[in-house]
Amino acid sequence: MESLASPSPSPSLTNSKSVIDSGERNWLDLPRDVVSSIFLKLDTVDILVRAQNVCTAWRNISEDPLLWRTINMPNFENDLSTDHELEILCYRAVDYSCGNLLDINIEYFGTDDLLRHIANSASHLQRLRLACCYSITDEGLCGVAEKLSHLEELDISISGLSKDPLEAIGRCCPRLKAFKFNMEGCRRPHIESDDEAFAIAQNMPELRHLQLFGNKMTNDGLLAILDGCPHLESLDIRQCFNINLAGTLGKRCNEQIKDLRLPYDATDDYPFEVEFDYGSLDEDYPSGISDINLSSDNDEYEYYEFSGGSDFSDYEYATYDF
Amino acid sequence: MAAEKSSIKIITLIAADGSVFEVEPNIVKEMKTVQSYIDELDQNTVSIPLPNVFGNDLAMIIEYCKKHASEEETKEAKEEFDFEFVKRMKSDDKLRLLQAASYLNMESFLQFMAKAIAAEIENQSVEFVRDYFQIESDFTPEEEAELRKENEWAFK
Numbered sequence: 001m002e003s004l005a006s007p008s009p010s011p012s013l014t015n016s017k018s019v020i021d022s023g024e025r026n027w028l029d030l031p032r033d034v035v036s037s038i039f040l041k042l043d044t045v046d047i048l049v050r051a052q053n054v055c056t057a058w059r060n061i062s063e064d065p066l067l068w069r070t071i072n073m074p075n076f077e078n079d080l081s082t083d084h085e086l087e088i089l090c091y092r093a094v095d096y097s098c099g100n101l102l103d104i105n106i107e108y109f110g111t112d113d114l115l116r117h118i119a120n121s122a123s124h125l126q127r128l129r130l131a132c133c134y135s136i137t138d139e140g141l142c143g144v145a146e147k148l149s150h151l152e153e154l155d156i157s158i159s160g161l162s163k164d165p166l167e168a169i170g171r172c173c174p175r176l177k178a179f180k181f182n183m184e185g186c187r188r189p190h191i192e193s194d195d196e197a198f199a200i201a202q203n204m205p206e207l208r209h210l211q212l213f214g215n216k217m218t219n220d221g222l223l224a225i226l227d228g229c230p231h232l233e234s235l236d237i238r239q240c241f242n243i244n245l246a247g248t249l250g251k252r253c254n255e256q257i258k259d260l261r262l263p264y265d266a267t268d269d270y271p272f273e274v275e276f277d278y279g280s281l282d283e284d285y286p287s288g289i290s291d292i293n294l295s296s297d298n299d300e301y302e303y304y305e306f307s308g309g310s311d312f313s314d315y316e317y318a319t320y321d322f
Numbered sequence: 323m324a325a326e327k328s329s330i331k332i333i334t335l336i337a338a339d340g341s342v343f344e345v346e347p348n349i350v351k352e353m354k355t356v357q358s359y360i361d362e363l364d365q366n367t368v369s370i371p372l373p374n375v376f377g378n379d380l381a382m383i384i385e386y387c388k389k390h391a392s393e394e395e396t397k398e399a400k401e402e403f404d405f406e407f408v409k410r411m412k413s414d415d416k417l418r419l420l421q422a423a424s425y426l427n428m429e430s431f432l433q434f435m436a437k438a439i440a441a442e443i444e445n446q447s448v449e450f451v452r453d454y455f456q457i458e459s460d461f462t463p464e465e466e467a468e469l470r471k472e473n474e475w476a477f478k
Contacts, residue, residue, distance in 0.1 A: 037436040038440050038443075057460075
């Protein structure tokens with residue numbers, strides 16, 4: 001009977017004398033695409049500082065631009081790397097992608113320079129996540145918005161960004177379907193602001209998914225979003241304590257939005273820290289806290305405590321039914 | 323279509339060590355290498371030699387395929403099976419099965435094994451990965467020293 005010839009392009013496997021005879025295996029003989037499939041299951045940092053340094057063959061495989069369509073650099077707890085080192089690695093990963101980059105996730109270490117490098121290199125970027133990247137500025141994000149015209153999903157949660165980059169992104173990214181701009185939930189100090197909600201409502205009409213955890217918007221802002229984003233399927237406004245859904249607005253939300261998360265819904269699956277003030281739970285409205293001494297030039301973000309992306313929360317809210 | 327031939331009832335797979343496995347056609351569906359062989363033949367019984375796969379490994383692959391081809395098993399049961407399946411394997415088993423998956427051209431099983439192997443080497447040192455794959459560094463001593471300097475934390 002004839003031996004089965006493998007249709008695989010790999011020379012090491014079409015050869016039926018096979019490594020089995022020798023009893024000893026050299027895993028360098030693994031076909032290139034098989035090694036690549038292992039690399040594709042690793043985090044970006046694992047490829048760059050580990051897999052790549054194993055041997056020259058692996059180094060060579062790791063430089064394939066198609067391996068770099070996704071760059072995933074979540075925060076490494078207790079890792080020995082510094083933000084600066086991670087930034088250098090990220091530059092390298094972006095360079096390897098040779099314009100093939102579609103999806104990038106960066107936590108904590110992103111800067112305006114890095115963002116510019118990404119935008120210049122990845123003209124087809126579809127997903128961008130910059131979580132807890134405090135160094136990214138309004139100017140930085142506004143400056144690259146034009147180059148991100150293929151963007152479909154954007155997450156700039158836990159940042160110091162204002163409404164300005166939201167407007168720029170909205171204008172420049174007509175394909176934007178999903179947007180996350182989460183804060184850490186907090187009742188104090190009591191601040192109301194619909195600037196961001198209006199920016200979204202006026203500039204992101206194609207949104208399907210929106211997450212605005214801990215936003216300071218009021219009913220006006222929410223109403224503007226419902227009017228301005230008619231295709232919204234999911235909306236997460238947990239910990240948006242300035243919103244009162246007792247009346248017709250709540251009814252409208254329920255009618256328009258398929259997947260709705262309400263201000264007092266459980267926060268278990270929220271990836272960031274949730275701040276919670278037990279004392280005000282029973283109050284209908286957190287009045288009386290706006291007289292906390294807050295100088296006008298004070299950055300409101302100073303009031304949030306960041307925990308380093310812990311993905312659990314001890315707190316659970318009762319779900320309010322309409 | 324050739325793939326729809328109903329006449330074939332049993333497929334006989336012969337491993338490198340001569341061990342013989344008789345399986346139903348739906349079990350080998352994911353083995354594209356085997357499937358293309360079957361499609362080319364026009365006979366009722368098919369016997370296929372697989373000189374690159376050991377009997378032990380082929381037995382495991384067939385076990386995996388049977389579980390995943392079953393329509394009665396729930397998604398949870400299959401996930402539980404996958405978990406236990408990986409747990410009882412040594413590093414070398416995983417690499418052999420990955421290689422077999424590649425030879426048999428089994429895309430989803432290959433992805434499954436690649437993930438299991440990646441899980442073992444993630445966050446490990448470069449030396450660990452070299453040991454795992456029994457690969458010796460072929461960088462020059464100068465390059466190796468440079469790598470270690472640049473990536474100090476990756477060699478720990």
